[in-house]
Amino acid sequence: MTRGFYTKPTLEVAKKLLGKYLVRKIGKKKLSGKIIETEAYLGPQDKASHAYQGKVTPRNQAEYLIGGHVYIYLVYGMYWQMNISTGKAGRPECVLIRALDSNLGKIASGPGKLCRYLKLDKSFYGEDLTKSKRIWLEDRGIEVKLSQIRATKRIGIDYAGPYWSKRKWRFVLW
DNA sequence: GTACAGATTGAG
DNA sequence: TCAATCTGTACT
Numbered sequence: 001m002t003r004g005f006y007t008k009p010t011l012e013v014a015k016k017l018l019g020k021y022l023v024r025k026i027g028k029k030k031l032s033g034k035i036i037e038t039e040a041y042l043g044p045q046d047k048a049s050h051a052y053q054g055k056v057t058p059r060n061q062a063e064y065l066i067g068g069h070v071y072i073y074l075v076y077g078m079y080w081q082m083n084i085s086t087g088k089a090g091r092p093e094c095v096l097i098r099a100l101d102s103n104l105g106k107i108a109s110g111p112g113k114l115c116r117y118l119k120l121d122k123s124f125y126g127e128d129l130t131k132s133k134r135i136w137l138e139d140r141g142i143e144v145k146l147s148q149i150r151a152t153k154r155i156g157i158d159y160a161g162p163y164w165s166k167r168k169w170r171f172v173l174w
Numbered sequence: 175g176t177a178c179a180g181a182t183t184g185a186g
Numbered sequence: 187t188c189a190a191t192c193t194g195t196a197c198t
């Protein structure tokens with residue numbers, strides 16, 4: 001996948017990521033899975049985003065990078081979440097990868113489990129997906145029809161209030 | 175320096 | 187339904 005794919009509007013990227021393959025190389029082994037669930041977080045306006053109101057911290061600065069970079073962080077002190085930054089540089093927008101469909105079953109059926117399975121941690125912070133040799137995305141020619149994409153409300157952000165928690169910015173491949 | 179909440183998960 | 191568990195952030 002090239003840079004141009006990631007710099008499109010975030011909601012568009014979130015939908016187009018469905019059906020693409022996430023590839024992770026560990027030593028001589030290659031792990032991969034089809035992306036089946038994503039969630040969009042839209043910058044300063046989104047109360048559920050870490051960059052709400054344009055906040056910049058050492059933790060979320062990767063969210064401001066130009067599309068195609070990894071924004072990874074720890075939640076609840078135990079689980080890593082992998083995001084892909086989207087849009088232009090300076091825009092705090094990203095897509096959270098929530099689930100992969102792999103031949104190993106439901107091992108990556110949630111953001112925390114996904115990262116545990118792929119052995120992702122802080123060393124991937126800010127990794128460039130268009131250049132990295134240990135993690136990248138592949139288009140394997142799977143055609144995703146609009147009727148196969150289901151939009152639902154996002155998970156685990158009720159604290160952001162009913163308006164933002166009800167935005168249907170979670171996309172599931174049906 | 176200390177307090178506190180969280181983009182989850184798995185067990186009960 | 188609810189606790190585990192720890193980092194970053196916002197205070198004093």
